[in-house]
Amino acid sequence: MPNTADILVETLINWKVEVVFGLPGDGINGIMEALRTRQDRIRFVQVRHEESAAFMASAYAKWTGRLGVCLATSGPGGTHLLTGLYDAKLDQAPVLAITGMQFHDLIETCTQQDVDLTRVFNDVAVFNAQVTDATHMENLAGLACRSALAKRGVAHLSIASDVQEVPLSQSKRSKRNRPSHVPDRWFEGSRLPDPRELERAAEILNNAGKVAILAGRGARGASAELERTADLLAAPVAKALLGKAVLPDQHPFTTGGIGILGTLPSQEALEECDALLIVGSTFPYIEYYPKPGKARGIQIDRDAQRIGLRYPVEAGLVGDATETLRLLNDRLTLKSDRSFLEKAQAGMKRWRAAMTLAESKDDVPLKPQLVVKAFGDRLPDNAILATDSGQNSEIAARHIDIREGQDFGVSGTLASMACGLPYAIAAGIAFPERPVFAVVGDGGFAMQMGEFSTAVRYRIPLKVLVLKNNMLNQIAWEQMMFLGNPQFGCELQPIDFAMAAEAMGGIGYSVAQPDQVQSTLDAAFAAEGPVVIEAVVDAYEPMMPPRMPPDYEGNFRKALPETPGHELIGENIGEEPLKSLMNHE
Structure with a gap:
């Protein structure tokens, strides 16, 4: 006779869950045993920290489109999940979090690890329940899976440790709780927008003279349709960071990223357009959108709540991006005036020349752009790339060109440090036949460095x-640019990451000289198994937006003289430090 934990794990198997990320603990011993006895049908991946388990579940859901699952014990095990689960919540990734609790009759008695995790998870979860017995689990397990997928968010089940082992035969079923009345299957919802909104969107776009497109992760899988839309509208496509792989970076229709780590042609396209089509994105930085009233807005999103969230829209197309774009394209007229697109393409030619200049500097200390470009050029056609949050994201976004067949991921709206390594590991678990790569900063990598041993x-x-x-370099620059304060508290104690990699059973390389970059990367890419390449780079390399806003410029001028190393910062930026990268050639 199955017990509560058995029913949970069998339900996961029925829902096609293939892997659970977690860390054992006495509060989940019953679930661990259910996993052990079914390890031929469902895989348990042990992590070194529960935060990583949640990041991996979130990343797994993003990489695959399937349900991600993480498991943690009671008390601190459960609370450690929260950062990764907020990543899933804010980026709309379907994740099921399973946590243990203390014995059912000691809850709220100040016993050890007496944390009511259902209360703790109230904000992060779209579905949140404490399981009382095996008959209750029969109803809740499938409903939790369905809720995470339907609402594209976090579902949470918390089960007291003794309840996990109670057999179904000993659980008293109420008279209204009939067995199997909750189906263990997924029902696909509507994927098509309102036809009236489609007609309105087509009318706006056909009559516009300068259309720009902003594409995000929601456009993933719709690349062919998006390319057709851009061609019909003669529209440059700016990409939110999560949408970096939607179109190849060298595609003639894309202007690359948008925002503080984006490109100047993307910023100019959104400033000058008279119509903006947003596809699968809620890029959060409102200041980079057109000024309200400057451009007519059209948005495609699966979630009606997100329509008009960042920019006023006249036509809201609630539906799957692929199907919606296909229907929209049937209503669009090919624009003969291609001047707006051609201007953006000319701007991208100048932008790429500026990036090439930054990538070719053989100065000492080593410039991060040089080593990141060389790293990115070596990625195979089926590579999966993850980055962390920080200046490394900016460098990777600008200096690694994603090609067709490659994929990219990062913590989006949460923008959490320590995500890069767990994201990469989750990609390796999801797609064992594909090579995986990560670009991270020393600050974020150190937070979850132990997970390299998981790899x-x-x-x-x-x-x-x-x-x-x-150095926590992005934070240092934000202190200066955002507030006009000198950098403070951002210096880091050095760690030998190559040696740490070797100590964990991997391979480590270190490079600090520009003339050693190519040979070091050649050796690292030829090595088998997990590899860390430590690149010792210039701590004073600036983080420059594509165009410096006036308030940033004033703050920067105020902060720079009082900032340690300001002479070196000034040398790195040049004689005219506050001009855009486009003019700094």
């Missing part, structure tokens, strides 16, 4: 480039 244990074909400048 070693599971033989993930992973190459991690660690940009080591012994």
